[in-house]
Amino acid sequence: MDTINLIEKLEQTHILEKEEYSYLITSCKKEETEILFQKARDMQKKYYKNEVYSRGLIEFTDYCKNNCFYCGIRSGNTKAERYRLSCEEILSCAEEGYRLGFRTFVLQGGEDSFYSTEDIGSLVSEIKKRYPDCAVTLSVGEQEREVYEYWYGCGADRYLLRHETATKEHYEKLHPPALSFEHRIQCLYWLKEIGYQVGAGFMVGSPYQTAECLADDLLFLKKLMPHMVGIGPFIAQKDSPFASFPNGTLEETLLMLALVRLTLPHVLLPATTALGTIHPDGRELGILAGANVVMPNLSPAEVRKKYQLYDNKICTGEESAQCLDSLSKRVSSIGYQLVSKRGDCAGF
Ligand code: SAH
Numbered sequence: 001m002d003t004i005n006l007i008e009k010l011e012q013t014h015i016l017e018k019e020e021y022s023y024l025i026t027s028c029k030k031e032e033t034e035i036l037f038q039k040a041r042d043m044q045k046k047y048y049k050n051e052v053y054s055r056g057l058i059e060f061t062d063y064c065k066n067n068c069f070y071c072g073i074r075s076g077n078t079k080a081e082r083y084r085l086s087c088e089e090i091l092s093c094a095e096e097g098y099r100l101g102f103r104t105f106v107l108q109g110g111e112d113s114f115y116s117t118e119d120i121g122s123l124v125s126e127i128k129k130r131y132p133d134c135a136v137t138l139s140v141g142e143q144e145r146e147v148y149e150y151w152y153g154c155g156a157d158r159y160l161l162r163h164e165t166a167t168k169e170h171y172e173k174l175h176p177p178a179l180s181f182e183h184r185i186q187c188l189y190w191l192k193e194i195g196y197q198v199g200a201g202f203m204v205g206s207p208y209q210t211a212e213c214l215a216d217d218l219l220f221l222k223k224l225m226p227h228m229v230g231i232g233p234f235i236a237q238k239d240s241p242f243a244s245f246p247n248g249t250l251e252e253t254l255l256m257l258a259l260v261r262l263t264l265p266h267v268l269l270p271a272t273t274a275l276g277t278i279h280p281d282g283r284e285l286g287i288l289a290g291a292n293v294v295m296p297n298l299s300p301a302e303v304r305k306k307y308q309l310y311d312n313k314i315c316t317g318e319e320s321a322q323c324l325d326s327l328s329k330r331v332s333s334i335g336y337q338l339v340s341k342r343g344d345c346a347g348f
Helices: 003-013 018-027 030-048 087-100 117-130 145-153 168-174 181-194 211-224 250-263 273-278 282-287 321-333
Strands: 051-054 056-061 104-109 135-139 158-160 197-204 228-233 337-339
Touching: 003 018, 003 030, 003 250, 018 211, 018 250, 030 250, 051 321, 056 087, 087 104, 087 117, 104 117, 104 158, 117 135, 117 145, 135 197, 145 181, 158 228, 168 181, 181 197, 181 211, 197 211, 197 250, 211 250, 228 250, 228 273, 250 273, 250 282, 273 282, 282 321, 321 337
Parallel strands: 051 337, 056 104, 104 135, 135 158, 158 197, 197 228
Antiparallel strands: none
């Protein structure tokens, strides 16, 4: 197989065979990845020009009933400092965010039954009532279909639920038996059927992941056709069962971003906080590999450090919403423009 031929084929047809994807993932040399990134940038510009969208991320609870082996806020982590934001605090984060220019709010948290379905629903309707020009995204894990329908009825526009891995055997190595691969995937299809703009995604370099797993992730995404794909490197969390596993690398994460951009040309692709954590210019490099979204933190400064999904999460400086200005300068320095828009997916 010839790498450059494969990159050109992907650019034209937006799909490869599984073996072709895994070949690219394992064999792409430095000069070839530069060509791949250029094509990914061209594709992004075709649909989104030089615009980068922002989302205000409100991490409103780090209590979670699940025990995902990689995650710092998993229920079994007795060292995690737990917090919950009240509805008033969440609304004031949104108020601050609106003032700063955000037109999308993402409410993310662990699976925390302290907040009832109705609590979340009224938060969504209140935010939509106060800021009708904004999109509200929920990211609170696996729920029953009726719950997703209820929140959609309250005005939620989008839902982020990373599939984490499209390989069942791999999923089972990352999660305890109480969590089911089939249910997670089912949730994603429900969300799409209900009408949400859906975000799936996965970690790069998670324990036991192979190039075949990553190829399956790309093929799964092609089938699901989500509006957004969240990809970041796995970063070991010191109190987790995966504490001694190596982190995912910058290079491999950038490669996967570019492959997703060429596989799903219209997709919204964030340059994630995890990418900014493993490299000081991670997010800029992500944009240069085809990403077009950033998600600065809007949570109150005192809780930001507690939402530790992984170690050393950047959580004081430019990643936060208050430093939107300097983030905006960083984005401009590579020839893009951070815009104050809802930033819907260009392809649906
Ligand atoms: N409870 C919600 C939100 C989960 S946290 C849900 O289930 O969707 C958001 C994402 O952080 C997860 O989907 C996971 O992909 C990522 N994450 C968790 N632990 C991580 C780690 N150690 N390194 C990198 N990313 C991690």
